[in-house]
Amino acid sequence: MSEIQATKITWHEGTVRPEERRALLKQTGATLWFTGLSGSGKSTLAVALEQVLIQRGHAAYVLDGDNIRFGLNAGPKILMDTRGYSETQAKRFGLAFSAEDREENIRRIGEVAKLFADSGLLALTSFISPYRKDRDAARKIHESNKAGAIPFIEIYVSTAIDVCEQRDPKGLYKQARDAVAAGKGMGFTGVDDPYEAPVNPELTIDTGKYSTAEGVAMILEYLASKGLVNA
Ligand SMILES: Nc1ncnc2c1ncn2[C@@H]1O[C@H](COP(=O)(O)OS(=O)(=O)O)[C@@H](OP(=O)(O)O)[C@H]1O
Numbered sequence: 001m002s003e004i005q006a007t008k009i010t011w012h013e014g015t016v017r018p019e020e021r022r023a024l025l026k027q028t029g030a031t032l033w034f035t036g037l038s039g040s041g042k043s044t045l046a047v048a049l050e051q052v053l054i055q056r057g058h059a060a061y062v063l064d065g066d067n068i069r070f071g072l073n074a075g076p077k078i079l080m081d082t083r084g085y086s087e088t089q090a091k092r093f094g095l096a097f098s099a100e101d102r103e104e105n106i107r108r109i110g111e112v113a114k115l116f117a118d119s120g121l122l123a124l125t126s127f128i129s130p131y132r133k134d135r136d137a138a139r140k141i142h143e144s145n146k147a148g149a150i151p152f153i154e155i156y157v158s159t160a161i162d163v164c165e166q167r168d169p170k171g172l173y174k175q176a177r178d179a180v181a182a183g184k185g186m187g188f189t190g191v192d193d194p195y196e197a198p199v200n201p202e203l204t205i206d207t208g209k210y211s212t213a214e215g216v217a218m219i220l221e222y223l224a225s226k227g228l229v230n231a
């Protein structure tokens with residue numbers, strides 16, 4: 001017996017067809033997967049795009065790395081301080097920034113975005129998602145969706161590290177550089193932790209060159225070309 005059979009779970013088919021969901025919401029669900037360094041502009045772009053989409057009558061929702069790490073993917077300390085987890089539980093379920101924890105962070109959010117998009121929403125995810133294999137796995141989750149493949153649009157926010165570091169909106173680059181100088185390190189993406197750039201993203205946007213409004217316009221143009229938004 002395989003591992004999967006051993007768990008004795010069976011898929012329970014729904015009766016609502018994807019066309020019915022599309023007719024109800026007057027749109028096709030999709031995931032827009034923003035990836036890039038801290039401070040590259042993922043959240044700014046995603047939030048600005050969400051606003052325009054809603055104004056245009058589209059159901060859209062941003063899943064933001066920082067925000068999701070307060071809840072679904074909270075770290076051990078937050079789980080103990082705000083959810084009453086014991087230290088053992090918090091260590092078991094909490095996610096920090098090791099390669100394994102980032103992998104699980106992205107796996108969960110790949111699944112959640114897929115559910116949102118399958119329900120008919122435009123899911124906008126804003127996570128560093130530094131590992132190519134983890135982003136590819138999220139794409140695969142969408143491609144192999146039970147009710148039919150879901151569009152997965154990878155948007156590489158390619159802003160150079162020196163620009164991100166100059167912005168340093170949360171002071172984390174400075175902290176990371178100081179930690180490295182002190183010989184401790186912080187495992188901060190781009191400083192002393194890897195970022196693997198996408199090989200073949202659907203879109204690339206450098207916010208060092210384009211304004212937020214221009215970036216949003218580029219994404220809308222792409223979505224319109226795929227029939228995913230009202231022109
Ligand atoms: N070590 C380390 N490396 C990178 N980022 C760090 C780290 N520690 C904390 N932060 C803050 O967490 C935000 C990134 O969370 P993500 O869930 O998007 O990261 S990941 O996809 O799991 O790599 C990231 O937010 P953004 O700046 O919005 O990207 C940082 O504010």
Ligand SMILES: Nc1ncnc2c1ncn2[C@@H]1O[C@H](COP(=O)(O)OP(=O)(O)O)[C@@H](O)[C@H]1O
Binds near residue numbers: 169211213
């Ligand atoms: N063209 C632009 N697009 C997006 N953000 C920009 C742009 N120009 C400057 N910024 C600034 O860069 C910072 C990007 O931060 P944020 O959106 O939180 O990035 P990330 O989510 O990738 O960490 C913000 O302070 C934002 O105001």
